Amino acid sequence: MAMEIRLERKMDAFLLNWKAKKNRKPLIIKGARQIGKTDCVRHLAKYYEHFVEIDFKLQPQYRTIVPDPKNPIPHDTRSNTQESVIKEITAIDPSKVFVPGKTLILFDEIQACPQVCTALKSFCEKGDYDLICSGSLLGINYEAISSIAVGYKEDVTMHGLDFEEFLWAKGYPKSLRSELLKSMVEGIPLSESLFSALRSHFFDFSVLGGMPAVVKDFIATGTFSGSLSTQRQIILDYRDDMKQYAGGLDKAKIEAVYDRIPVQLGKDNPKFQLTKVAHGARAREYEGVKEWLKDSGIVLISYNLNFPELPLKGNYQPDNFRLYLSDTGLLIASLDEETQEDLRANKNLGVYRGAVTENMIADSFAKQGLELFFYKREDGTLEEDFFVRDAHNLIPVEAKSRNGHSKSLKALIEGDKYPDVSWGIKLGDTNIGDSGTIKTFPYFLSFLLKDYLKNHK
Numbered sequence: 001m002a003m004e005i006r007l008e009r010k011m012d013a014f015l016l017n018w019k020a021k022k023n024r025k026p027l028i029i030k031g032a033r034q035i036g037k038t039d040c041v042r043h044l045a046k047y048y049e050h051f052v053e054i055d056f057k058l059q060p061q062y063r064t065i066v067p068d069p070k071n072p073i074p075h076d077t078r079s080n081t082q083e084s085v086i087k088e089i090t091a092i093d094p095s096k097v098f099v100p101g102k103t104l105i106l107f108d109e110i111q112a113c114p115q116v117c118t119a120l121k122s123f124c125e126k127g128d129y130d131l132i133c134s135g136s137l138l139g140i141n142y143e144a145i146s147s148i149a150v151g152y153k154e155d156v157t158m159h160g161l162d163f164e165e166f167l168w169a170k171g172y173p174k175s176l177r178s179e180l181l182k183s184m185v186e187g188i189p190l191s192e193s194l195f196s197a198l199r200s201h202f203f204d205f206s207v208l209g210g211m212p213a214v215v216k217d218f219i220a221t222g223t224f225s226g227s228l229s230t231q232r233q234i235i236l237d238y239r240d241d242m243k244q245y246a247g248g249l250d251k252a253k254i255e256a257v258y259d260r261i262p263v264q265l266g267k268d269n270p271k272f273q274l275t276k277v278a279h280g281a282r283a284r285e286y287e288g289v290k291e292w293l294k295d296s297g298i299v300l301i302s303y304n305l306n307f308p309e310l311p312l313k314g315n316y317q318p319d320n321f322r323l324y325l326s327d328t329g330l331l332i333a334s335l336d337e338e339t340q341e342d343l344r345a346n347k348n349l350g351v352y353r354g355a356v357t358e359n360m361i362a363d364s365f366a367k368q369g370l371e372l373f374f375y376k377r378e379d380g381t382l383e384e385d386f387f388v389r390d391a392h393n394l395i396p397v398e399a400k401s402r403n404g405h406s407k408s409l410k411a412l413i414e415g416d417k418y419p420d421v422s423w424g425i426k427l428g429d430t431n432i433g434d435s436g437t438i439k440t441f442p443y444f445l446s447f448l449l450k451d452y453l454k455n456h457k
Contacts, residue, residue, distance in 0.1 A: 034237070039212065108133075164177060
């Protein structure tokens with residue numbers, strides 16, 4: 001039987017750094033379903049003598065280890081202290097071992113038992129055990145969870161694999177990162193062989209997306225066989241989450257918005273229009289839906305700037321937005337079968353080529369912690385899909401599926417109306433280039449953009 005492949009993740013290094021902290025607090029890992037959170041914690045557990053893992057979704061009997069303040073039971077002797085929690089766990093399963101200073105505890109899927117977070121303060125103050133909490137849908141009710149343990153926890157958000165992690169899985173060394181960043185900063189084109197190889201890998205990565213289960217199958221087989229069925233199962237799981245955790249929102253409206261994202265991205269104007277979701281739909285009827293999808297980790301939201309100027313925070317229209325799927329592979333899996341086959345065969349996709357390109361860049365930006373903004377003038381005469389910033393400048397980023405600079409990019413750089421813009425970036429199917437005011441990079445280097453902004457000359 002073949003040994004299962006384990007994908008190295010950037011979260012692995014983060015967790016080891018967390019373990020090395022002298023006064024580490026309980027850690028909460030947020031992120032979408034099936035992106036590898038639990039796998040990373042289990043990998044960290046190899047550095048401990050004892051590991052206690054509790055999944056509140058699959059093991060509902062453990063939901064009683066702390067009292068639920070919403071449903072108090074008369075004469076309940078439980079408390080939310082570290083000692084009480086451990087006592088309740090070992091009462092359910094005496095085989096679980098807790099040794100101070102040598103034990104890692106994982107509370108997984110805590111959205112199924114949010115009251116367990118009342119114990120974080122005690123675990124933090126005692127410091128006897130390392131505690132990690134995780135869950136697929138923490139973002140949805142995270143505000144309530146956070147208020148319970150404010151000041152007694154550390155938070156981190158995890159995403160699916162980015163392109164660099166995919167390259168690690170393909171056997172590339174970590175030193176490649178500094179080599180590529182140096183070429184970007186100095187404006188030196190990559191060698192033809194390296195450019196060709198990375199371009200090919202990026203195409204594979206775009207079709208697969210960053211879900212570990214999908215990537216593992218590809219690494220093991222070298223083919224796309226089976227990837228589509230795995231992606232579709234993940235989409236079905238997302239739909240189950242919509243039905244189970246929608247709370248007070250209309251489940252049908254959440255699904256309807258989700259279903260329209262691939263369709264609307266394929267339009268000439270990818271602005272998300274609620275009127276296209278349902279006839280006569282009004283914004284107030286869908287209030288909270290896009291936020292639910294974002295908080296669940298399923299979608300990304302990009303907002304239209306009021307005007308291309310700094311600062312970015314607060315300088316946008318909350319009702320004028322674009323929605324992207326947080327995994328480009330899942331976007332492709334959501335398209336009709338003929339379009340999927342065309343992309344997997346690297347054929348011309350027409351309007352969907354632009355949609356896939358935009359989604360790839362949005363996905364890459366989000367994984368770096370870059371917020372998403374675009375600008376489209378009301379009369380449609382000027383449009384740019386992405387904006388970032390460095391210490392002093394607002395930087396338009398053009399990500400077109402075809403080569404050649406748009407009039408909008410030049411207008412923003414050269415126009416007197418935009419004093420915060422002095423240069424721009426073009427991402428395309430082309431090598432590194434520098435024309436002075438426009439820096440050109442291949443799509444596959446978009447994962448380095450945040451580092452480039454910190455280091456460029």
